Amino acid sequence: MQWLDAVIQGVLLGGMYAQYALGMALMFGVMRIVNIAHGDVMILLSLIAVSLAGVLPFGNLGLIVVIVPIAVVIGWILQKFILNKVVGADPLPSLIATFGLSIALQNFMLEIWSADTRSLPNSDIASASFQIGSIYVGLLPVIVLITALVLTGGLDAVLRFSRFGRGLRAAAADTEAAAMTGVDPKRIYAIATAIAVGILGLAAVFAALRATVSPSDGSAQLIYAFEAVIIGGMGSVWGAFLGAMVLGVAQAIGLRIDPGLGILFGHLVFLAVLATRPEGIMARKK
Amino acid sequence: MTSKTHHTEVVRATRSSRIAMTLCLALLLALIAMPWWASSGNIRWAIELSCYIAIAQMWNLLAGYAGLVSVGQQAFIGVSGYLLFVLAQNFGVNPFVAVLLSLIAPAILAVPTYLLLRRLDGPYFAIGTWVVAEAVRLATSNIDYVNAGAGLTLRVMTQYSQHEREVGFVLLCALLLLTTIGGSYWLLRSRIGLALTAMRDNPVAAASQGVNVGRLRFYIFIAAAVGTGFAGAIYYMAQLRITPSAGFDPFWGSMSIFIVMVGGIGAIEGVLIGALIYFLADRLFGEFGSAYLIVLGLLTLVIALYARGGVWGLMQKWGDHAWFPVRRKLIVEDTP
Secondary structure (H helix, E strand, O other): OHHHHHHHHHHHHHHHHHHHHHHHHHHHHHHOOOOOOHHHHHHHHHHHHHHHHHHOOOHHHHHHHHHHHHHHHHHHHHHHHHHHHHOOOOHHHHHHHHHHHHHHHHHHHHHHHOOOOEOOOOOHHHHOEEEEOOEEEEHHHHHHHHHHHHHHHHHHHHHHHOHHHHHHHHHHHOHHHHHHOOOOHHHHHHHHHHHHHHHHHHHHHHHHHHOOEOHHHHHHHHHHHHHHHHHHOOOOHHHHHHHHHHHHHHHHHHHHHOOOOHHHHHHHHHHHHHHHOOOOOOOOOO | OOOOEEEEEEEOOOHHHHHHHHHHHHHHHHHHOHHHHOOHHHHHHHHHHHHHHHHHHHHHHHHHHHOOOOOOOHHHHHHHHHHHHHHHHHOOOOHHHHHHHOOHHHHHHHHHHHHHHOOOOHHHHHHHHHHHHHHHHHHHHOOHHHOHHHOEEOHHHHHOOHHHHHHHHHHHHHHHHHHHHHHHHHHHHOHHHHHHHHHHHOHHHHHHOOOOHHHHHHHHHHHHHHHHHHHHHHHHHHHOEEOHHHHOOOHHHHHHHHHHHHHOOOOHHHHHHHHHHHHHHHHHHHHHOHHHHHHHHHHHHHHHHHOOOHHHHHHHOOOOOOOOOOOOEEEEEEEO
């Protein structure tokens, strides 16, 4: 029973990781860029949410309505002033630029919010839970998981069926050929980054509701998102979702074996997937 | 008809390189003589600076030539540091000998790391190295034999007098600089250097000219791991203490990226300039803590966006005065 409990908690934790991973999969899929400040941007949005919660009398749902547009704007700025200048075949400029941004952001947050851990004020949703058999399940983690599921399905549908999705897939396959057929890559990139960071805005509010955040947490979130994307298989949105589940379960099981082993187990599963199935468990057939 | 004979000659040294070489040798001798003329505080600084230069040059070799961007070099610093402490403290090996023996650890770790991560695309490779470093750090924090998260202390160093220790350290530092900087220079001037430079400029074109890009990258990754580990072992031996959070600190990655990018990537001169800038900035502004790091981060960002050659790249615009020239100049003279 305790293992079934671990698996369930792991899947619920995976819902959180899926929200981090979706944006990364999208941005890498279209621009071949990894934003090293991905996790730090998420933490920044969480801290903004925590600070706003003290001022605005909206409740948590209202907070999401405010934070997501802020996230979209941050994504647009990120694209316009940094990422557009470093998109290219050479991975070095984008890595170094976002690495520098990550260091600057982390320390900027330390200056503003200090190193304390913070979270959103306890609400009914965050503490509510229900019982299935002998296992307790928190209501908030279930909402997070369902949100992740809806986001993944929605993003997949957008990529498959919308005009933007076709343009994005075309730009990802061959930027120049896509540009010749009337797709504006810069526009596609801007929308992709705005969506990716917008999803982070949602994740940021959930993360601050679920647990605590502090300025230095960003790197860990970046690594979890990355592991989920690779475990699931590059280039697939559902792959990132499934990878997040596998990562969550691996961490939850490791945690049950020894409290010091949770995160290490996640890393080991990532390395094992890389060794045995480097194309990921849900890779597209070639 | 008189036939002319041509006298041809390949010139590799320049006036600036002769000056630089003389200066480097003089500095190296001054470093070795430090225990007889400098204070212990200054010797500690020299050890630190030597380690920074070595670690940054190894990162430069990876990112600047092999096209392998790593943000997880701290894995190799930690493992060689730990092996040194275990050998010296638990097995009674002479610590100065143990430094050299401990280089086996980064070499062994680098092989599976590269073989696994080479399957990842450019930017994903970088974050993969970070995961490996984190995994090794967490594993170390869970091994009771090395005192888990509490770390190890190098008590055996008390058997040496202060002077003996300092002599040992400056000799190790000189060897470190000779192998990492001198070794890189030698490598870049050799046949492999031609292949590396070709690979830096365009890996696909280099492969089409017969460079085995995959194998070369593999060797460079291992060599960089060993060089980085060498510096790490010396650094933590001087600190007399190592913990998982210090030995595997991602700060080591940030530092090498900062030094190489600000100084100038793809040039040994850049590493020396960057290391000096970083070392001085750390002494002058380190007390400002996070504000100082914001500036470092933004500086790295701006350089990646607008001045990818760094300070050395800007200096070269004023004239070609390479300190470590790797080019060959063919001189043809007619002899009557």
